[in-house]
Amino acid sequence: MLTDKSYKTKVSLAKMLEGGVIMDVTNAEQAKIAEDAGAVAVMALERIPADIRAQGGVARMSNPSLIKGIQEAVSIPVMAKCRIGHFAEAQVLESLSVDFIDESEVLTPADEEFHIEKHPFKAPFVCGCRDIGEALRRVSEGAAMLRTKGEAGSGNIVEAVRHMRRVQSEIKRITTLGNEELVTYAKDHGAPVELVRYVKENGKLPVPNFAAGGIATPADASLMMQLGAEAVFVGSGIFKSEDPAERARAVVLATTHYMDFDIVAKASEGLKDAMKGLEISEIPEDQLLQNRGW
Amino acid sequence: MTVGVLALQGDYLHHKALLERLDENVLLVKKPEHLKKCNGLIIPGGESTTLVKLMKNIGLFEEIPRFNEHWPVFGTCAGAILLSRTVANHPVESFAIMDMVIERNAYGRQIDSFIDDVVVNLDGKEETVEAVFIRAPKIKSVNTATVQVLSQHNDDIILVENDRAMAATFHPELTDDLQIHQYFLNKIRRHH
Numbered sequence: 001m002l003t004d005k006s007y008k009t010k011v012s013l014a015k016m017l018e019g020g021v022i023m024d025v026t027n028a029e030q031a032k033i034a035e036d037a038g039a040v041a042v043m044a045l046e047r048i049p050a051d052i053r054a055q056g057g058v059a060r061m062s063n064p065s066l067i068k069g070i071q072e073a074v075s076i077p078v079m080a081k082c083r084i085g086h087f088a089e090a091q092v093l094e095s096l097s098v099d100f101i102d103e104s105e106v107l108t109p110a111d112e113e114f115h116i117e118k119h120p121f122k123a124p125f126v127c128g129c130r131d132i133g134e135a136l137r138r139v140s141e142g143a144a145m146l147r148t149k150g151e152a153g154s155g156n157i158v159e160a161v162r163h164m165r166r167v168q169s170e171i172k173r174i175t176t177l178g179n180e181e182l183v184t185y186a187k188d189h190g191a192p193v194e195l196v197r198y199v200k201e202n203g204k205l206p207v208p209n210f211a212a213g214g215i216a217t218p219a220d221a222s223l224m225m226q227l228g229a230e231a232v233f234v235g236s237g238i239f240k241s242e243d244p245a246e247r248a249r250a251v252v253l254a255t256t257h258y259m260d261f262d263i264v265a266k267a268s269e270g271l272k273d274a275m276k277g278l279e280i281s282e283i284p285e286d287q288l289l290q291n292r293g294w
Numbered sequence: 295m296t297v298g299v300l301a302l303q304g305d306y307l308h309h310k311a312l313l314e315r316l317d318e319n320v321l322l323v324k325k326p327e328h329l330k331k332c333n334g335l336i337i338p339g340g341e342s343t344t345l346v347k348l349m350k351n352i353g354l355f356e357e358i359p360r361f362n363e364h365w366p367v368f369g370t371c372a373g374a375i376l377l378s379r380t381v382a383n384h385p386v387e388s389f390a391i392m393d394m395v396i397e398r399n400a401y402g403r404q405i406d407s408f409i410d411d412v413v414v415n416l417d418g419k420e421e422t423v424e425a426v427f428i429r430a431p432k433i434k435s436v437n438t439a440t441v442q443v444l445s446q447h448n449d450d451i452i453l454v455e456n457d458r459a460m461a462a463t464f465h466p467e468l469t470d471d472l473q474i475h476q477y478f479l480n481k482i483r484r485h486h
Contacts, residue, residue: 005409012428012468013404016339016371019303038347040303040340075384075398076341077429099404099429122405256302256348257324 001119001140002198002206010124010144013077013099014208017041017145017231021221021252022210024048024235027066028073034238037248041077041099043233044070049106049153049289050236050275059107061089067096079126084293085111094123100145101125105292106152106235115293118142128212130163130290132170133189136199137294139206140192146205148229149290150213153236155277157214157223159290164211164227174199213290216241216274218254218267225258240275247271295486297479298323298332300358302348304340304372308467312475326357334366334482337373339428339465342386342398345372359389366485367391367459368478374461375431382434391459393437394451400432412464414445414453416477423471425452425464433463455481 001007020040025031031042046062047055061082071078077099082089084103089110093101101123103116118125119142128149129135135146148167150160170189177185177200186193198206211224212233221232232255234248241247250267257263285291299309301322313320313336321331329335335358337345349355358367369377376388378396386398401407412425425447433451436443445453452463453474460481466474 008468009407009409009426009428010404012426012465013407015305015308015468016341016428018305018307018340019301020341020344035343036347038344038351040344075343077404094405097403097405124404252348253351256351260324 006122007119007142007144011207013124014126014145017077017210018208019256020231021248021255022079022231022233023238023248024233025070026239028069030239030244031070031073031078033245034248035074035076037245038252039076039248040231041079042070042074043079043081043102043235045081048236048239050155050240051153052106053153053287053289061086061092061107064092064096067093067098071096081107082116083107084109085114085116087116090116090121090123090125094121098123103127103143105149105289109292115141126210128290128293129167129209131166131189132174132199133191134294135167135205135209136189136191136195139195143207145207145210147210147212147233150211150215151280151283152213152289154214154280154283155216155237155240155275156280157216157220158280160211160213160215160224161227163213163290164209164224164229167205167209168228171199171204175203215251216277217271218250218264221251221255222258222264225255231255236275242272247274295319295333295482296321296331297482298329298335300335300337300345300349300354300373302352302354303344304338305465305467306338309336309338309370309475312467312472316472316476316479318479323354324352326353329354329357329361332361332365333486334368334478335361336478337367337369337376338467339371339373342372342375343384345376346387355387359391362389362391362458366478366481369459369461370465370467371428371430371463374433374463377459377461378433392454392456392461393440394454394461395434396431397434398431399429401427401430404429410447412445412447412452414474416444416473421473423466423473424469425466426468427464430463433461458485
């Protein structure tokens, strides 16, 4: 599966985005601001996660005319979200030639039992994960890129940190396992054994793992890159702040130069207020987006 | 000898890994001063418009043409766009190091990306390599007085060189084949 040409073509685009920032945008004007700030791709959606959280209701795939308007406005890749398990939304997004489809817990799930079988699609998929088992299950279904779930729309980095650390520490642990331990490990984590074996032999996941869910500042981006993220998604953090263009540029700078703390400091200087953000413990359990999907 | 890989955005770590398999010293270039230690530079795949902005942010955009007066540069995909004299569509500021016209995203969007075997001409020998085309550009024309075509896919020019640079519209760094990187290292050594 991992060496199949169609799959490799999909994972290759994820590799092109490494070291970059992918920004949530809700119209062509925001998409231009993101591109001008140095975003490597944009995620086209009708409502950013913070607004979905505040307004409630069923969150669905964006209207195709919105996606097309954004595709016409920028030359960088355009991604869009479909509901978990909603393969018909994914088919629509593929017919729009969306560059990456995010099967996303930010939208209201359409299927509480099954995620989309992603291999038959020509368009690549990105999926969220909280731990190694979830990560490898999504890869097994055909995801070409992973991201932490974090807690979208919260402006709080704590969940993304938890999810990234969990995955990274399990990768390290797998590399220390003996061959006789792999099947039991796979069973305990609900992960396909051949992918656990891949991690043991390569010391990394088969696809890039990006950070998402709660990134609001340049330092947040630097933190996630230092924890092992290969790129950064910023959702509500940019366009819920008081100075989107400046903040977008600052997050890009801090992601590129995440180990150069003078640059991260300079990027952070003079920014207006970040989005207010939410304390995770104050979000009712049944409203946590990260618990959607499995 | 040290080979720099422009490390602002894109698949630069994959170039680094391939060069290390060839036992080369590799330096990730994030700032202008890093170039001073390099004898050659690879500009990786990524997003060309993004790369231009990131280079300007840090003062590298002006330095790379100066670096190229002394040392060879190799660009893959986005890197090839940046080396071209003219970008035919979606204008991108480029270094104009190679006298050719290139078109961005010329095959279409990601669903039109593909992998195919191609024949490349390296030092007079024809070799078959796997070529990964991701939202790839097409080289529409070259000034044959200065630019040599090393490979074509169907009728499209995909690998070229001149006396101080090389450009591929595909991604040799995403395969296990080291030949094209080895060819670039030989080019640097001839300069050295």
